[in-house]
Amino acid sequence: MRIGVLTGGGDCPGLNAVIRAVVRKGVSLYGHEFVGFRDGWRGPLEGDTMPLDIQAVRGILPRGGTILGSSRTNPIKIDGGVEKIKDNLAETGVDALIAIGGEDTLGVAKQLFDKGVKVVGVPKTIDNDLSATDYTFGFDTAVNIATEAIDRLHTTAESHHRALICEVMGRHAGWIALHAGMAGGANVILIPEKPFDIDRVCAYVESRFTTRYAPIVVVAEGAHPIEGQMALQAGELDSFGHVRLGGIGELLAKEIEKRTGKEARTTVLGHIQRGGTPTAFDRVLATRFGLHAIDxxxxxxxxxxxxxxxxxxxxxxxxxxTKELKTVPVSRYEEAEVFFG
Amino acid sequence: MRIGVLTGGGDCPGLNAVIRAVVRKGVSLYGHEFVGFRDGWRGPLEGDTMPLDIQAVRGILPRGGTILGSSRTNPIKIDGGVEKIKDNLAETGVDALIAIGGEDTLGVAKQLFDKGVKVVGVPKTIDNDLSATDYTFGFDTAVNIATEAIDRLHTTAESHHRALICEVMGRHAGWIALHAGMAGGANVILIPEKPFDIDRVCAYVESRFTTRYAPIVVVAEGAHPIEGQMALQAGELDSFGHVRLGGIGELLAKEIEKRTGKEARTTVLGHIQRGGTPTAFDRVLATRFGLHAIDxxxxxxxxxxxxxxxxxxxxxxxxxxTKELKTVPVSRYEEAEVFFG
Amino acid sequence: MRIGVLTGGGDCPGLNAVIRAVVRKGVSLYGHEFVGFRDGWRGPLEGDTMPLDIQAVRGILPRGGTILGSSRTNPIKIDGGVEKIKDNLAETGVDALIAIGGEDTLGVAKQLFDKGVKVVGVPKTIDNDLSATDYTFGFDTAVNIATEAIDRLHTTAESHHRALICEVMGRHAGWIALHAGMAGGANVILIPEKPFDIDRVCAYVESRFTTRYAPIVVVAEGAHPIEGQMALQAGELDSFGHVRLGGIGELLAKEIEKRTGKEARTTVLGHIQRGGTPTAFDRVLATRFGLHAIDxxxxxxxxxxxxxxxxxxxxxxxxxxTKELKTVPVSRYEEAEVFFG
Amino acid sequence: MRIGVLTGGGDCPGLNAVIRAVVRKGVSLYGHEFVGFRDGWRGPLEGDTMPLDIQAVRGILPRGGTILGSSRTNPIKIDGGVEKIKDNLAETGVDALIAIGGEDTLGVAKQLFDKGVKVVGVPKTIDNDLSATDYTFGFDTAVNIATEAIDRLHTTAESHHRALICEVMGRHAGWIALHAGMAGGANVILIPEKPFDIDRVCAYVESRFTTRYAPIVVVAEGAHPIEGQMALQAGELDSFGHVRLGGIGELLAKEIEKRTGKEARTTVLGHIQRGGTPTAFDRVLATRFGLHAIDxxxxxxxxxxxxxxxxxxxxxxxxxxTKELKTVPVSRYEEAEVFFG
Structure with missing residues (x-):
């Protein structure tokens, strides 16, 4: 059998571990052959391939990113895209496809499968928001990076009697904020699932200034105030009407300074949450996903x-x-609320 | 209510996170009072207590070890031990006990419960070998420390054309070896559950020398050869007839050198696997365990x-x-075997 | 002798290590007594003290921040400030002062010394820009944090064919950018000492897109284009006419996108560079500074x-x-330029 | 010009950074050509070469070990070795040699130079014991790994009221023990330069048990007791009459247990101190060494x-x-002694 492999969407620590496991088991145990498609769906769409054998996957287990490259190309939105992919698979002699990616990538996989393409999916979302799996790889790495950053912010917050806001990933689901905030001992955690009350946030912040511990607010990039509070302006919203990326953290800092009279500073972790070597948890999970996908x-x-x-x-x-987004349930948020304030 | 808390057995990253969560929720949500017992069961046995309030648990979330101290004191093996504990609990006005520990500590907890003591257990085993829970805190930290060590050994093994053996914890269960070995790209993993064939181990090692990648053998401290191989001598066994601690790694190195003619070196990770700051996974798990224990x-x-x-x-x-030990099932070991050699 | 200790200015990993060394040696070897002044010069100005004995400094060696707190209070700018400090020192029976801080703190120390106060300084600047010392503690920690972040950005940059910009600290001196950029394998490093040519920066970035390695631009917060390029607008400048904090990275991303047509993203490391546990280098340096200060x-x-x-x-x-700022000399920048492009 | 490069002796984080810098500057600035010799002096001795161009050095900056391999082959001890090397250099058209290594490797380099070979040396010793340079790369990485291990041991020592001994590298010079011990807050540091008094060591250990902090002893592998104490037996000594590798730590534990009646445990860090990714300090130092060597x-x-x-x-x-070994001077050891006990 000749099997194509591709990685789509944002990069995520563990992608290479999946690819390696697929190829190692596929070649040595089953005797299959592999071909890599470059840059997600762009690869099969344009017939852009690369060799993918045992040699190609040597040493990639601990490396972040993906040796196959990635993109957000969506063949379904391209006229005749699906047909082109079927043609290119036939032309390159590819019998089956392993598609590693998030909601979008797997959505395309599903549609291709409906149209007769032999495809197996491997879930990938650093935000951990896919409903059918307890965890996705990359999430644990992101949470550890964010937790280490929060650990570091504590000492600055304490030494300077400042509020420090740490903005982490999570457009629609607050998993990274929840876990990193809980692990880092945040005194408030704000997630997209629950619009926050700026008055309460400020009350929490102020209560911390009365102890020797300074406030750390962990906020998911998709968090937002309850309607009517912190009236947002045009420039602060993106085309979806959400607070723009890297925006909510800074808005919060301004609002906290205005309301409490204390200094507040924001750190936006950004891309460092999704790069670099995966944690052991993510390497094991990604490896197991790869082994089971080839099975x-x-x-x-x-x-x-x-x-x-x-x-x-x-x-x-x-x-x-891909039916629904896995968001943070109320019960999990309530666990964390015990530590607020 | 006045609640006693103790930590027993070997230390484990996350113990302090449990204690903090218990006290934070118990005091602020339920209005309970707490008292700490020092050094595991020695505390209630001797009536040795310490204050345990909100102030005592501040800042301990990221710290390894346990502020309560630990010991392996077993009151059941002490004449009148259980009665003494009941008396001391009554005397110190303690209504209920939260016992954080492994098989031994929880075994005592069970017996005390059978004799009328109100006790709730929190499982703790760095080896992840308790059957009733998917994971125990401390395990993820140990696996990450071991994985980082294996990552480091790779470069030395490659540069020097040597076999490197990494001995990790796991007397009766090979979970740390399995996960760290899988995450670290070991080319052989040896666990207590499956006696190893020294001929195959040497064959794997030799096959690596033919590529530019050098062999890394990850071995649990409780692993042993199939009977008859590597005849062990009196001084190499402990009182249970097991290879003594820190022993199997060195024996393997000698045997590999003898049989393959290549240099082999052993690193015994030892106590660094169980100390220091917990990973985010362990902090979240330990915190949740604490919250649910007080509930x-x-x-x-x-x-x-x-x-x-x-x-x-x-x-x-x-x-x-505490009924049975959770050992590595055959299916999980077979997953790892794909990468051997 | 009764000796006061204070820490001024921005916090910096290693401050606690200095305090501990001062107190440990001062008490055990010389038999001195210590008193801590809170929040930099605010402490002696307002007579705000805290106990500072062996017990107070236990366990603080690996902790970031400062147990004494810090502030940017400058007594020289306060009417009668110096006199008030002299009075408060006399009142609290303090014979001599150890002032740990940067240019500002040491400038005040100098003026107090000129007016008869017995003071010894310990240099502290995370930016490493004090001319009289080869290194200051905190710098090595900041460089390692930035380097680890750059390591992580590499995998994302490669996987997505994007330019990634990493903005690090350094308002007037580019030491952190130079060292972290060199250690992280940046393909361009921009520092305040040398206005950059945006055309060359874009040329470097574009040349990387032709290989499989994506561009990483490391930019000090105080870097700026040569005059006339990238015309800056009012809102983008602070009161000194500099690009505002967290500003140059984002401006660069926009400019690179506009000129090259490629995606560019910025990460602003911010406060995580100055918090958390110090590296071994910084712990040793800070400890030695403390020992020599008390001597x-x-x-x-x-x-x-x-x-x-x-x-x-x-x-x-x-x-x-405190005479002059230590900036990056041309020869050191030229070393790094070898790797540009 | 055609320039050969080799790496000799034990591996060391930063070797690849040197190689990369040499090649990057040599090719892009000077237009030289490079050839790699495999496994230290074995390469030129046997004419075993590998290609060494820009492509070969891509991505190796953060990697430990050496892409050229290493060995302890000493051509001077081989009959006609030096002549063979000269012949092979001539045959492969190599005009000059860059030899990266420690005392042995540089000693050979010196002898080859005396016999007319054009050679430049780059010092490498993880032990930091070369007299002509303030620091060598690899040392900072080793110290950080050891410090992190000591940090972890603290929590176990405290929780269990045990003495923990950490054995680090340093056969003849105690630099790693001194720096890691100072950075890790050890309560005793034992180095080869100063035979230790076991009575004093035990007194220090016992004094710690009276506080809530447990003792951490950091011992260099080459440390030894003052003559007459701890009578060593045949099996405990190597062929030089030194305590065998990994031996002094365990001997100390036994002796401390015997004399104090307290539990003592040893961790031997071994090879993990010399593998894996270099710290930023070591990457910068190694890179600068490479740049200056090619100059x-x-x-x-x-x-x-x-x-x-x-x-x-x-x-x-x-x-x-290579004239003399740089050992720890008395003054530096006395600095550390302030913290003993």
Whole structure:
């Protein structure tokens, strides 16, 4: 069998670990052959391939990013895109496809599967917001990077009697903020799932100034105030009406300074959350996902995605997998609220 | 309510996070009072207590070890030990106990519960070998430390054309070796659950010397050869007939040198695996365990232990929890074997 | 002798290590007594003190920040400030002062010394821009944090074919940018000492897109284009006419996108560069500075600052120490330029 | 010009950074050509070469080890070795040699230079014991790894009321022990330069048990007791009469247990101190050494070694460089002694 592999969407620590596991097991155990498609769906769309053998995957386990490159190209939005992909797969002699990516990438995978392409998905979202799997790789790495940053901010906040705001990733789901905030001992955590009350946030911040511990606010990039508070202006919103990227942290700092009279500073972690070497947890999870994905291909079980449930890696239908976003449930947020203030 | 807290057995990153969560939620949400018992079961046995209030738990979340101290004192093996504990709890006005520890500590907790003491357990084992919970805190930290060490050994092994053996914790269960070995790209992983064939190990090692990648053998301290191989001598065994601690790594190095004619060196990670700041995963897990333990106490639900199942923290009977050791199943070891050689 | 200690200016990993060394040696070897002044010069100005004995400094060696707190209060700019300090020192029975801080703090120390106060300085600047010492503590920690961030950005840049800009500290001196950029394998480094040519920067960036390595631009916050290029607008400048903090990185991204047609993203490291546990280098340097500062006090050698020259800690006159800013010399920048493009 | 490069002796973080800098500057600025010799002096001895161009050095800056491989082959001890090397250099058209290594490697370099070979040396010793340079790369990385390990040991020592011994590298010079011990807050540091008094060591250890802080002993592998104490047996000594590698730590633990009646445990850091990614300090130092080495070659200035003096990289005669071992001076050890006990 000749199997194509591609990685789509934002990069994520663990992508290379998946690719390596797929190829190592596929070649040595099953005797399959592999071809890499470059830059997500752009690869099969344009027939842009690269060799993908044992040699190509040597030493990539601890490396962040993806040796295959990535892009946000969406063949479904391109006229005749799906047909072109089917033609190119036929032309390059590719029998089946392993697509590693998030909601968008897997959505395309599902549509290709519906049109007869043999495809297996591997979930990838640094935000951990895919509903069919307990965890996705990359998330643990991002949480650790954010936690280490919050650890560092504590000493500055204490020494200077300042409020420090740490903006982390999470446009629609607050998982990174929740976990990093809990791990870092934040005194307030703000997530997209629950519009925040700026009055309460300021009350928390002020209560910290009365102890020797200074306030650390961890805010997901997609968090926003309850309607009517902190009236936002045109320039502060993006085309979706959301606070623009890197915006909510700075807005919060200004508002806290205005209302409490204390200094407030923001750090936007940005891209460093998604790069670099994966944690052990993510390397193991990504490796296991790769091993199980190639098993599914070998078994001829297509239209599925691998997923973690408890400690088991299982297969779920792609249709299920991309149905809904996994957001932070109220119960998990309430756990964290115990430490607010 | 006045609640006693103790930590028993070997130390483990995350113990302080549990203590903090218990006290923070217990005081601020439920209005309980706390008292710390020093050094595991020695504390209630001798009535040795310390204050445990909000102030005592400030800043301890990121710290390894335990502010309560620990010991391996087992009151059940002491004549009249259980009665003494009951008396001391009565005398210090302690209504309920939260016991944080491993198999031994929880075993004592169970027996005390059977004799009428109100106790809730929190599982702690760096080896991840408790059957009722998917993971225990401390394990992820240990795996990351071991993985980082293995990452470092790779460059030395490659530069010097040597076999490097990394001995990690795991007397009866090979979880740390399995995960760290998988994450670190080991070319052989040896665990207590499966006696190893020294001929195959040497074959793997030799095959690596033919590529530019040098062999890394990850071995759990409790791993041992299949019977008859590598005849062990009296001085190399401990009182249980096991290879003595820090022993199997060095024995392997000698045997590999003898059989392959190549240099082999051993690193025994030892105590650095169980100390220092916990990873974000362990801080979150330990914090959640603490929150749910105090909930159980508050609910008057005793004789239980908190446990992780999937992403949920649940309660399981102490009797269940300590029934059997959770060892590495064959299927998980086979996943790893794909990368051997 | 009764000795006061204070820390002024921005916080910096290693401050606590200095305080600990001063107190440990002062108490155990010389039998001196100590008193801490809170929040830099605000402490002696307002007579705000805290106890500073062996117990107070236990366990602080690895902690970032400063247990004494800090501020930017400048008594010289306050009417009668110097007199008030002299009065408060007399009142609290303080015979001599150890002032740990940067240019401003040491400038005040010098003026107090000129007016008869017995003072010894310890240099502290995370930017490494004090001329009398080879290195200051905190710098190595900041460089390592920035380097780790750059390491992480590489994988994202490669996977997405994007230019990534990393803005680091350095208002007037480019030391952090130079060292972190060199250590992180940046393909352009921009420092305040040398106005940059945006055309060349874009040429470097574009040349990287032709290889499989993506461009990483490391820019000090105080870097700026040669006059006439990238015409800056009012809102983009601060009251000194400099590009506002966190501004140059984003301006560069916009300009690079406009000129090259490629995506560019900025990460502003901000406060995480100055918080958290110090590196071993900084702990050793800070500890040695503390030991030598108390020696100077004990010797009655005032009006001096401790400094690193080669591997020796020496004493230099405060007047010398604060005379001029140590900026990156041309020769050091040329070393780095070899790797540009 | 065609220039050969080799790396000899034990591996050391930063070797790849040197190689990269040499090649990048040599090719792009001077237009030289390079050839790599494999495995130290074995390469030129056997004419074993590998290509060494810009492509070969891409991405190696952050990697530990050496892409050229290493060995302890000493051509001087091989009959006709020097002649063979001269012949092979001539045959491969190599005009000059850059030899990166420690005392042994540079000693060979010196002898080759005396016999007419054009050679420039780059010092490498993880132990920091070369007299002509303030620091060598690799040392800072080793010290940071050891410090992080000591940080971790603290929490275990405190929680269990145990003495923990950490054995670090340093056969003849105690620099790693001194710096890591100082940075890690050890309560005793034992180095080869000063035979230790076991009675005093035990007194220090016991004094710690009276506080809530437990003792951490940092011991260089080459440390030994004053004569007559701790009578060593045949099996505990190596062929030089030194305590065998990994031996002194365990001997100390036994002796401390015997004399104090307290538990003591040893961790031998071993090879993890010399592997893996270099710190920023080591990357910058190694890079600068590489840049200056190729400058020396380009200038036709042979028989020299690059060295760090203060913040400058200078050239010193190979004859000077290898003359004597740089051991820890009494004054530096006395600084550390302030914190003992």
């Amino acid at each position: 599914a291909v070998h078994d001829g079980h297509f239209g599925v995605m691998v997923a973690l449930q408890g400690t088991d890696v299982v297969r779920v239908a792609l249709a299920e997998a | 159980a106490v508050h609910d008057g639900h005793f004789g239980v232990m908190v446990a992780l199942q999937g992403t949920d923290v649940v309660r399981v009977a102490l009797a269940e929890a | 100077a006090v004990h010797d009655g050698h005032f009006g001096v600052m401790v400094a690193l020259q080669g591997t020796d800690v020496v004493r230099v006159a405060l007047a010398e120490a | 020396a070659v380009h200038d036709g200035h042979f028989g020299v070694m690059v060295a760090l003096q203060g913040t400058d990289v200078v050239r010193v005669a190979l004859a000077e460089a």
